[in-house]
Amino acid sequence: MFRNNYDNDSVTFSPQGRIFQVEYAAEAVKQGSVVVGIASKTHAVLVAIKRNAEELSSYQKKLFPIDEHVGIAIAGLTSDARVLSNFMKQQCLSHRLTYGRDMPVRTLIDLIGERAQTNTQNLGKRPYGVGLLVAGVDERGGPHLFEFQPSGMTEEMVAFAIGARSQMARTYLEKNVDKFEACGREELIAHGLKALKESLVQDRELTVENLSVGVVGVTGEGAKRVVEPFKVYDGQDVAAWIEAVADDKEGGDDGDAPAAGEAPAGETMEVDE
Amino acid sequence: MDHRPQAWGRPRDDVYGAYDNSYLQSSGPKQATQSPIVTGTSVIALKFKDGVVMAADNLASYGSLARFTDVPRLRSFASTSVVGFGGDVSDMQYLNRHLTDLSIDEAYSSSTTTTSPQDSSSTTGTLNAANLHKYLQKLLYSRRNNFDPLWNQVLVAGLDSSERPFLASVDMRGTAFTSPSLATGFGAALAQPIMRRYAETEEQAARLTREEAVAVVKECMKVLFYRDARSLDRYSLAVVTKEGGVEISEDETLEKQSWAFAERIKGYGTQTV
Numbered sequence: 001m002f003r004n005n006y007d008n009d010s011v012t013f014s015p016q017g018r019i020f021q022v023e024y025a026a027e028a029v030k031q032g033s034v035v036v037g038i039a040s041k042t043h044a045v046l047v048a049i050k051r052n053a054e055e056l057s058s059y060q061k062k063l064f065p066i067d068e069h070v071g072i073a074i075a076g077l078t079s080d081a082r083v084l085s086n087f088m089k090q091q092c093l094s095h096r097l098t099y100g101r102d103m104p105v106r107t108l109i110d111l112i113g114e115r116a117q118t119n120t121q122n123l124g125k126r127p128y129g130v131g132l133l134v135a136g137v138d139e140r141g142g143p144h145l146f147e148f149q150p151s152g153m154t155e156e157m158v159a160f161a162i163g164a165r166s167q168m169a170r171t172y173l174e175k176n177v178d179k180f181e182a183c184g185r186e187e188l189i190a191h192g193l194k195a196l197k198e199s200l201v202q203d204r205e206l207t208v209e210n211l212s213v214g215v216v217g218v219t220g221e222g223a224k225r226v227v228e229p230f231k232v233y234d235g236q237d238v239a240a241w242i243e244a245v246a247d248d249k250e251g252g253d254d255g256d257a258p259a260a261g262e263a264p265a266g267e268t269m270e271v272d273e
Numbered sequence: 274m275d276h277r278p279q280a281w282g283r284p285r286d287d288v289y290g291a292y293d294n295s296y297l298q299s300s301g302p303k304q305a306t307q308s309p310i311v312t313g314t315s316v317i318a319l320k321f322k323d324g325v326v327m328a329a330d331n332l333a334s335y336g337s338l339a340r341f342t343d344v345p346r347l348r349s350f351a352s353t354s355v356v357g358f359g360g361d362v363s364d365m366q367y368l369n370r371h372l373t374d375l376s377i378d379e380a381y382s383s384s385t386t387t388t389s390p391q392d393s394s395s396t397t398g399t400l401n402a403a404n405l406h407k408y409l410q411k412l413l414y415s416r417r418n419n420f421d422p423l424w425n426q427v428l429v430a431g432l433d434s435s436e437r438p439f440l441a442s443v444d445m446r447g448t449a450f451t452s453p454s455l456a457t458g459f460g461a462a463l464a465q466p467i468m469r470r471y472a473e474t475e476e477q478a479a480r481l482t483r484e485e486a487v488a489v490v491k492e493c494m495k496v497l498f499y500r501d502a503r504s505l506d507r508y509s510l511a512v513v514t515k516e517g518g519v520e521i522s523e524d525e526t527l528e529k530q531s532w533a534f535a536e537r538i539k540g541y542g543t544q545t546v
Contacts, residue, residue, distance in 0.1 A: 097411070098407065098408055098411045099400060099404045099407055099408050100403060100404055100407035101400075101401075101404050101434070104382065104383070104398065106382060107382060138398065139398040140383050140398035141398070222435070222436045223435045223436045223437075225434075
């Protein structure tokens with residue numbers, strides 16, 4: 001009776017100037033479990049909550065390495081993410097073959113942005129139902145974090161979260177945004193985990209089963225440049241990090257206070273200001 | 274008046290009889306370049322302690338005719354590298370335009386991703402000489418695979434990703450190699466042995482000073498002018514270093530020539546054998 005007549009394809013505007021198919025795709029991203037990304041001067045991290053369809057099944061992977069220097073976190077339709085991930089891998093490989101270097105992250109992001117946008121402008125095509133956070137390092141300013149949306153929108157971020165209940169994580173990130181740039185590897189991961197915790201449903205918590213952490217880093221410039229390749233940590237490899245932020249919760253006020261044991265005392269004072 | 278381009282610049286029919294156009298309409302298969310037409314001769318280059326020096330004369334020959342005497346055959350790329358072209362001049366001009374487009378694209382994409390303004394003037398993040406050489410190799414190889422080769426041998430000089438001097442060659446078939454000293458065309462026979470006397474190995478090249486390297490290359494250009502009938506006494510000289518970037522001088526002239534040796538050798542024109 002109140003059927004929407006303007007959402008049959010992604011090329012038709014509604015009288016209000018909206019393209020419903022694109023908005024539905026953005027909704028699909030919000031259905032996916034939450035992923036958080038943060039970039040500092042030296043590292044970019046991705047952290048994600050994995051979900052299992054049922055008690056007896058395994059957990060769906062959320063983080064994927066693309067190339068030595070780039071990795072993605074996905075929220076939304078995993079099958080669409082697979083297509084994008086394969087495309088990105090191909091592009092990085094072909095760039096390496098023709099130029100003998102890591103593909104600049106911005107160049108890669110522009111390619112998927114362009115590809116996703118054309119999907120919103122052709123009859124018979126549909127937008128991707130997945131959002132991405134892309135973390136990578138290149139020689140153009142070190143670590144980068146990009147957000148990608150099904151509409152084709154891409155944007156460079158200091159820190160961001162997408163997926164279910166990600167607003168809570170974003171609030172945490174906004175509160176701490178000034179600290180990230182100076183953060184080291186472990187501090188950055190800790191911030192990522194704390195942001196992730198904000199988005200958890202009441203009685204859920206981070207476990208070695210449902211947490212995934214991806215890290216990529218770079219130090220030095222020119223001849224002294226050393227890259228820590230993108231690596232995904234799962235299972236027992238993330239136990240120590242979960243432990244670190246769990247201690248924190250008991251020790252001090254929830255969320256934005258760093259661990260009393262590991263962080264320098266100066267930082268605790270910064271929060272109080 | 275016949276406006277067809279095929280009719281331009283032909284002998285008058287009323288004087289010379291009907292022009293034979295038959296060679297213009299090839300009925301056979303599509304033909305690509307079968308031989309170079311206007312050509313440049315040797316390019317020579319030598320590594321030294323903190324950079325590379327390259328030289329090529331300013332002559333474009335039409336067969337044995339010294340047709341154009343002001344054609345520089347060295348160009349800089351993105352203020353990081355020098356490219357020297359031997360072989361067909363029209364293919365050199367094609368590559369020149371192509372590399373200009375590439376460097377503009379690179380400059381745009383590497384400047385937009387710079388988040389901190391202080392390093393916007395630096396050349397990090399753009400293609401270095403090693404990247405450029407790899408790219409040219411793929412380009413020339415793909416052209417030869419289409420049976421439409423670019424009839425050039427190209428030398429690329431600059432710095433590699435670890436900021437050490439880089440020098441490499443690629444020919445019209447996509448064959449690529451590197452060496453402490455390189456020369457194309459006639460120079461491979463005449464200049465290469467002289468340069469190897471000073472820098473046969475990387476270690477020896479790493480001990481050469483800039484002044485020594487420039488002197489060796491100038492001496493080689495002189496020998497080439499004595500012996501190569503397609504050469505000229507006006508030439509371009511390029512030096513690329515980490516500190517100074519790319520310095521190209523396009524109006525060098527050979528100094529202190531001595532033709533005394535010619536008297537003892539048959540074939541130097543003025544003698545009657």
